[in-house]
Amino acid sequence: MLPPDQLTEFDHLAHGKGLRENSNAQWRVARAPSGNVRAADFNWVEAPIPEPGRGEVLLKTLYLSLAPVMRAYMQGTGAAGERPLDVGDVIHGRGVAQVVRSRHPDWPEGSVVQGQIGWQAWKLSRMTPAERMTRMLPMGLPASLGLGILGMTGMSAYAGYMLCCDPDREDRMLLSGAAGGVGSIVAQLAARVVGCEVVGIAGGPEKCAFVESLGCRQAIDYHSVDVAEALKLSVPEGIDLYFDNVGGETLASALEHLRPRSRVLLCGSISEYARESPFALHNYTRLRVTDSTMRGFYVYNHLSDWDRAMTDMAQWIHEDKLRPHFTVIDGIENMPKALAQLYYGGNIGKQICRVRGEPEEWL
Numbered sequence: 232m233l234p235p236d237q238l239t240e241f242d243h244l245a246h247g248k249g250l251r252e253n254s255n256a257q258w259r260v261a262r263a264p265s266g267n268v269r270a271a272d273f274n275w276v277e278a279p280i281p282e283p284g285r286g287e288v289l290l291k292t293l294y295l296s297l298a299p300v301m302r303a304y305m306q307g308t309g310a311a312g313e314r315p316l317d318v319g320d321v322i323h324g325r326g327v328a329q330v331v332r333s334r335h336p337d338w339p340e341g342s343v344v345q346g347q348i349g350w351q352a353w354k355l356s357r358m359t360p361a362e363r364m365t366r367m368l369p370m371g372l373p374a375s376l377g378l379g380i381l382g383m384t385g386m387s388a389y390a391g392y393m394l395c396c397d398p399d400r401e402d403r404m405l406l407s408g409a410a411g412g413v414g415s416i417v418a419q420l421a422a423r424v425v426g427c428e429v430v431g432i433a434g435g436p437e438k439c440a441f442v443e444s445l446g447c448r449q450a451i452d453y454h455s456v457d458v459a460e461a462l463k464l465s466v467p468e469g470i471d472l473y474f475d476n477v478g479g480e481t482l483a484s485a486l487e488h489l490r491p492r493s494r495v496l497l498c499g500s501i502s503e504y505a506r507e508s509p510f511a512l513h514n515y516t517r518l519r520v521t522d523s524t525m526r527g528f529y530v531y532n533h534l535s536d537w538d539r540a541m542t543d544m545a546q547w548i549h550e551d552k553l554r555p556h557f558t559v560i561d562g563i564e565n566m567p568k569a570l571a572q573l574y575y576g577g578n579i580g581k582q583i584c585r586v587r588g589e590p591e592e593w594l
């Protein structure tokens with residue numbers, strides 16, 4: 232949990248702010264964060280609502296995503312292929328939005344899109360490739376899924392696990408960050424779609440119960456036990472696959488349990504993001520002695536598989552093999568607090584912000 236003094240600081244920041252339909256509420260970078268984000272890192276601006284020119288559309292924000300990478304954006308690093316931010320810039324963030332005015336031949340009014348919206352209530356867009364906009368088709372599912380299973384989080388889980396891990400139902404799999412946005416989808420893909428045995432790692436009893444409800448055989452609560460010790464009991468015969476969302480000591484502990492010819496997939500290293508100096512993996516030679524492979528993956532290099540991934544995932548949702556799990560915060564004014572809480576593991580499943588919510592109609 233975010234320390235009480237910081238919670239108060241963020242509640243003060245949000246006080247008196249909120250969505251107004253006659254202006255464009257935006258959160259901008261006030262200063263580059265050092266360590267976790269603080270209230271003074273954010274600046275609230277109410278800008279005029281822009282008018283689209285030729286080749287442009289006006290997008291009305293429905294939902295915004297919260298993701299660990301946003302702190303890096305605010306620090307001015309060009310993470311995840313996004314332009315580095317300066318002080319005064321609108322903070323990057325993916326969102327789901329509806330085209331309300333269009334002067335662009337390919338994007339009709341009423342269509343719903345997900346892509347780079349930024350922390351703002353309206354966006355003027357030329358729908359450039361850099362914004363990575365995709366049109367969402369209703370498919371009998373809510374638009375909010377564009378930030379979860381049917382968006383970049385789902386694509387990360389699908390690309391990381393289905394495309395890069397060579398999944399096998401005989402796998403004994405270990406998954407860290409199992410209660411997070413990507414992890415909660417990977418857990419279900421592994422346990423319910425592929426049908427292998429999964430042990431998840433998450434923080435706290437509530438999250439561990441959630442991880443087991445996703446189909447994992449067991450969840451290790453890294454807040455209350457030592458992961459290195461717990462793995463000796465939970466995976467006594469070792470693991471064939473480790474899907475890593477957190478890096479650091481947990482990655483090192485997992486390497487101690489590799490079976491011959493096992494795989495390690497580096498998705499994220501959230502436990503390392505606020506470290507002063509990078510974590511040094513001391514036992515990488517475990518890969519050599521077990522004939523194992525460790526690989527990274529970057530979701531944006533797998534977008535050519537987007538349509539196939541979305542079709543598969545929508546079908547698995549309809550078949551009840553995949554269930555969407557969100558932590559929802561209401562109101563664009565609460566985006567900074569939601570981001571700060573992310574690094575304290577405040578979310579179960581994907582953390583999103585409901586700015587306006589579902590569209591009334593959707594083409």
Ligand SMILES: NC(=O)c1ccc[n+]([C@@H]2O[C@H](COP(=O)([O-])OP(=O)(O)OC[C@H]3O[C@@H](n4cnc5c(N)ncnc54)[C@H](OP(=O)(O)O)[C@@H]3O)[C@@H](O)[C@H]2O)c1
Nearest residue numbers: 387408411412413433434498499500501502528529530576
């Ligand atoms: N390779 C790629 O292309 C790609 C794409 C998307 C995401 N990612 C990365 O994948 C990871 C997961 O992303 P996500 O969107 O699922 O994030 P998320 O929803 O915030 O989930 C991450 C989970 O990590 C846990 N966590 C937070 N701080 C931790 C710490 N210090 N030590 C251990 N666990 C911690 C939290 O759960 P607990 O409370 O249970 O700890 C949290 O629920 C991130 O590192 C992200 O940057 C990579």
